[in-house]
Amino acid sequence: MRSTFKLLFYINRNKVKSDSTTAVLCRISIDGKKSAVTTGIYCRPGDWDSKKCEIKTARENNRLAAFRSRLEEAYGNLLRNQGVVTAEQLKTTVSGANSVPEYLLQAGEVERERLRVRSKEINSTSTYRQSKTTQLNLRQFIESRGMKDIAFSDITGEFAESFKVFLKKELGHRNGHVNHCLCWLNRLIYIAVDREVLRANPIEDVAYEKKDAPKLRHISRSELKRMMETPMPDPMMELARRTFIFSSLTGLAYADTRALHPRHIGTTSEGRRYIRIRRAKTDVEAFIPLHPIAGQILELYNTTDDDRPVFPLPVRDVLWYEVHGMGVALGMRENLSYHMARHSFGTLTLTAGIPIESIARMMGHTNIDSTQVYAQVTDRKISSDMDRLMERRKPAAGKEAAG
Numbered sequence: 001m002r003s004t005f006k007l008l009f010y011i012n013r014n015k016v017k018s019d020s021t022t023a024v025l026c027r028i029s030i031d032g033k034k035s036a037v038t039t040g041i042y043c044r045p046g047d048w049d050s051k052k053c054e055i056k057t058a059r060e061n062n063r064l065a066a067f068r069s070r071l072e073e074a075y076g077n078l079l080r081n082q083g084v085v086t087a088e089q090l091k092t093t094v095s096g097a098n099s100v101p102e103y104l105l106q107a108g109e110v111e112r113e114r115l116r117v118r119s120k121e122i123n124s125t126s127t128y129r130q131s132k133t134t135q136l137n138l139r140q141f142i143e144s145r146g147m148k149d150i151a152f153s154d155i156t157g158e159f160a161e162s163f164k165v166f167l168k169k170e171l172g173h174r175n176g177h178v179n180h181c182l183c184w185l186n187r188l189i190y191i192a193v194d195r196e197v198l199r200a201n202p203i204e205d206v207a208y209e210k211k212d213a214p215k216l217r218h219i220s221r222s223e224l225k226r227m228m229e230t231p232m233p234d235p236m237m238e239l240a241r242r243t244f245i246f247s248s249l250t251g252l253a254y255a256d257t258r259a260l261h262p263r264h265i266g267t268t269s270e271g272r273r274y275i276r277i278r279r280a281k282t283d284v285e286a287f288i289p290l291h292p293i294a295g296q297i298l299e300l301y302n303t304t305d306d307d308r309p310v311f312p313l314p315v316r317d318v319l320w321y322e323v324h325g326m327g328v329a330l331g332m333r334e335n336l337s338y339h340m341a342r343h344s345f346g347t348l349t350l351t352a353g354i355p356i357e358s359i360a361r362m363m364g365h366t367n368i369d370s371t372q373v374y375a376q377v378t379d380r381k382i383s384s385d386m387d388r389l390m391e392r393r394k395p396a397a398g399k400e401a402a403g
Helices: 058-082 087-097 104-122 126-144 157-170 175-194 221-228 235-250 254-259 292-298 316-329 339-351 356-363 368-402
Strands: 005-011 022-030 033-043 265-267 273-278 285-289
Touching: 005 058, 022 058, 022 087, 033 058, 033 087, 058 087, 058 104, 104 126, 104 175, 126 157, 126 175, 157 175, 221 235, 221 339, 235 254, 235 292, 235 316, 235 339, 254 316, 285 356, 339 356, 356 368
Parallel strands: none
Antiparallel strands: 005 022, 022 033, 265 273, 273 285
16 A cells, blocks of 8 residues: 655744744644644744745745755655654654754754755755855864864854954965855854844854955857867767857856756747746846857757757766866867856857846846956956057067167
């Protein structure tokens, strides 16, 4: 007999805390037997959608989705290992994993697990991969102070300031990475505040470092032209070449290119093709008129069956080797990464005179500040080109003066 397994999320509107929020609970039902477990997530009663059994705010709803995934994964593991699962067994398993950590590194590992689950849901691993380094650096700092971990209650502003000094002097990191690490520390502390482990963030007055000038690595127009003119003999590397060119002409990140389906491709009343897709990273819609070459690349792949993606792309890490190898084969001066295609789109379109507001819409940026970075890059390029021109003219001017 097959086991029946159901989950129902709900809130108790009669138990509202002093901050006007109430706990989100989950009722586990297995073969008619029920058990309730707390999710550790809170929301305002007005933000709860009782019909959909979800929270109206995206951040908390993402946490709820991650909790559902953990429950389903735990149920599957128990079923495989034991053959039979009860609601109480599943509750016990998840309750242990859902206990609120009171130590910093412990909380970091719990948050990294949540990010791992989330990365699969949105098909983008960048935040999860970055957390590996920031969590490691935090661990190195704590161990340098002769501790294995530190309680949230023992964290002070001095702790955060010393962490910044350690990152710069002992590990040699630049301001950008220091800020990433401080952001990770703040993230864990605010989670502790949300879970009522702390009443307030003790490091909220610790300032971030002045940001270094952004270094957006991109390829030049001539390098893109050379890539277009050089097919690769290996099928997987050729797929990498075509999709890199496609992203350079559409601005789509790898996660969005991999998630692209025929339904995202449309045609205007004037017969102009376009892509309309929500970015996996930000959930902001990107609207991209299709470049003719990008359209030609699309026609080589699936544009009719909406049950399959357009491109048969592997996970990001697998294609990384192909993109890197392609860069070596093309004699690129810098190590080639797929995200350089998106940066190249931003830089090339701005250089071509396309208004920055239009570029922001095409790239699916949440605000125009993100797009403004490309303007800074092109401004520096213009200044650098002018400096080189002036240097070349100096010898000529000297000869004219001597004559």
